[in-house]
Amino acid sequence: MNTDTMAPPSAKHRVPVPAHVPADLVREIDIYALDGIEEGVHEAWKKVQQPDTPPLVWTPLTGGHWIATRGVLIDDIYRSPDRFSSRVIWVPREAGEAYEMVPTKMDPPEHTPYRKAIDKGLNLAQIRKVEGDIRAVAIELIEGFVSTGQCDFARDFAGIFPVKVFLAIAGLPMDDAAGLNLLAKEMTRPSGNTPEEQGKSLQTANAGFFAYVAPIIAARRGGTGTDLITQMVNSEINGAPMAEDKLLGLVSLLLLGGLDTVVNFLSFMMIYLARHPETVAEMVSDPMKLQRGVEEMFRRFAVVSDARYVVEDMEYHGTQLRAGDLILLPTALHGLDDTQHENPMKVDLSRRNVAHSTFAQGPHRCAGMHLARLEVLVMLQEWLARIPRFSLKDGAAPIYHAGIVAAVEDIPLVWEV
Numbered sequence: 009m010n011t012d013t014m015a016p017p018s019a020k021h022r023v024p025v026p027a028h029v030p031a032d033l034v035r036e037i038d039i040y041a042l043d044g045i046e047e048g049v050h051e052a053w054k055k056v057q058q059p060d061t062p063p064l065v066w067t068p069l070t071g072g073h074w075i076a077t078r079g080v081l082i083d084d085i086y087r088s089p090d091r092f093s094s095r096v097i098w099v100p101r102e103a104g105e106a107y108e109m110v111p112t113k114m115d116p117p118e119h120t121p122y123r124k125a126i127d128k129g130l131n132l133a134q135i136r137k138v139e140g141d142i143r144a145v146a147i148e149l150i151e152g153f154v155s156t157g158q159c160d161f162a163r164d165f166a167g168i169f170p171v172k173v174f175l176a177i178a179g180l181p182m183d184d185a186a187g188l189n190l191l192a193k194e195m196t197r198p199s200g201n202t203p204e205e206q207g208k209s210l211q212t213a214n215a216g217f218f219a220y221v222a223p224i225i226a227a228r229r230g231g232t233g234t235d236l237i238t239q240m241v242n243s244e245i246n247g248a249p250m251a252e253d254k255l256l257g258l259v260s261l262l263l264l265g266g267l268d269t270v271v272n273f274l275s276f277m278m279i280y281l282a283r284h285p286e287t288v289a290e291m292v293s294d295p296m297k298l299q300r301g302v303e304e305m306f307r308r309f310a311v312v313s314d315a316r317y318v319v320e321d322m323e324y325h326g327t328q329l330r331a332g333d334l335i336l337l338p339t340a341l342h343g344l345d346d347t348q349h350e351n352p353m354k355v356d357l358s359r360r361n362v363a364h365s366t367f368a369q370g371p372h373r374c375a376g377m378h379l380a381r382l383e384v385l386v387m388l389q390e391w392l393a394r395i396p397r398f399s400l401k402d403g404a405a406p407i408y409h410a411g412i413v414a415a416v417e418d419i420p421l422v423w424e425v
């Protein structure tokens with residue numbers, strides 16, 4: 009009998025606890041198979057954050073890594089690239105080492121000119137120019153099913169809306185969405201039962217992105233188009249054209265960032281709203297509350313959990329870290345931290361302090377956040393104008409997936425027509 013294949017995935021990921029990790033900091037947490045995930049990804053992460061949970065815990069699963077469990081640390085680690093590098097930002101380490109996107113793996117000062125190039129295409133002024141297009145996509149999708157009184161939100165809206173918006177900004181055909189979505193899933197929730205297998209899955213997906221973008225980059229070099237990819241391809245780094253390998257990583261990252269995150273964020277948000285008609289009614293009756301509520305939604309439904317690499321041996325918040333250790337930063341645990349927010353699981357549209365790290369902090373703070381914010385605002389405005397009351401269909405059981413980007417599917421919504 010092959011006991012190896014019968015073991016649960018977590019057991020295969022297990023590594024011995026290193027000598028510098030005290031036994032009382034060890035917790036069994038597998039970011040790809042969180043305990044209690046049937047109730048929801050955020051609910052499962054919240055269980056990790058008990059009043060007596062130390063600010064840093066160490067898991068022997070997924071190849072072994074630290075997890076920052078409080079907002080103060082998550083915020084500080086993202087802001088401190090000199091001590092916590094981006095050279096490995098995915099767990100398991102094998103997946104992080106196979107990941108070749110640009111500029112997420114770079115630290116300043118190397119990172120800075122690449123980030124400037126990206127910001128030229130995604131800054132607030134640029135994004136405001138496409139608000140009309142974003143609105144048109146939202147309206148078209150909602151009008152497509154509003155009269156039927158039902159939809160599967162993940163399949164019929166969230167899985168299409170941000171993808172269509174982003175592909176239009178990038179000047180890419182919508183037909184490419186399905187293939188890109190599959191690649192994005194393999195990047196953020198790589199398949200495999202061991203760190204080695206997950207590393208291989210990620211490497212294949214990364215290569216898939218590069219193979220997809222290479223001919224597009226070649227075709228747009230020297231072009232005069234105004235789409236995001238043409239802008240990136242023809243931007244300069246320290247006065248010279250961007251090197252081919254960097255362009256492959258950068259254009260691939262834009263696609264990855266633009267696809268998986270908003271899709272899943274919207275889905276988590278709408279499950280909550282379907283279960284909380286009083287919050288929906290507040291937004292419907294007061295457009296300002298809706299507008300201000302967008303940031304509260306980002307606080308409550310963070311989806312990214314990536315990592316940083318400890319640069320040198322140090323003591324941090326009373327804990328001994330060794331150079332090369334990885335620290336996972338579940339961004340959900342900042343927004344949901346009850347030492348910073350009263351009743352954090354509740355969406356409170358009047359909340360004053362909405363501190364969160366949903367878009368990270370510091371030099372790598374999400375370059376697409378203006379686009380993401382506008383997509384969420386426009387989506388809520390157009391949805392609530394047409395469907396002001398909705399709920400989950402009786403017996404609905406959304407299926408949750410944890411990973412670098414948390415995901416959810418099967419969200420049947422119903423409303424009166």
Ligand code: HEM
Pocket residue numbers: 094097110111112113123126261262263265266267269270273310311312314315339365366367368371372373374375376377379380
């Ligand atoms: C709900 C939506 C989104 C969330 C929660 C999110 C979250 C994040 C986070 C946490 C990071 C930091 C990663 C790290 O440094 O380890 C990041 C970086 C980034 N995101 Fe987003 N993102 C979202 C939407 C988008 C969109 C729509 C785009 C559009 C292209 C995008 C593009 C990027 C890029 C290019 C970076 C890399 C920035 C850098 O390394 O300097 N994101 N995002």
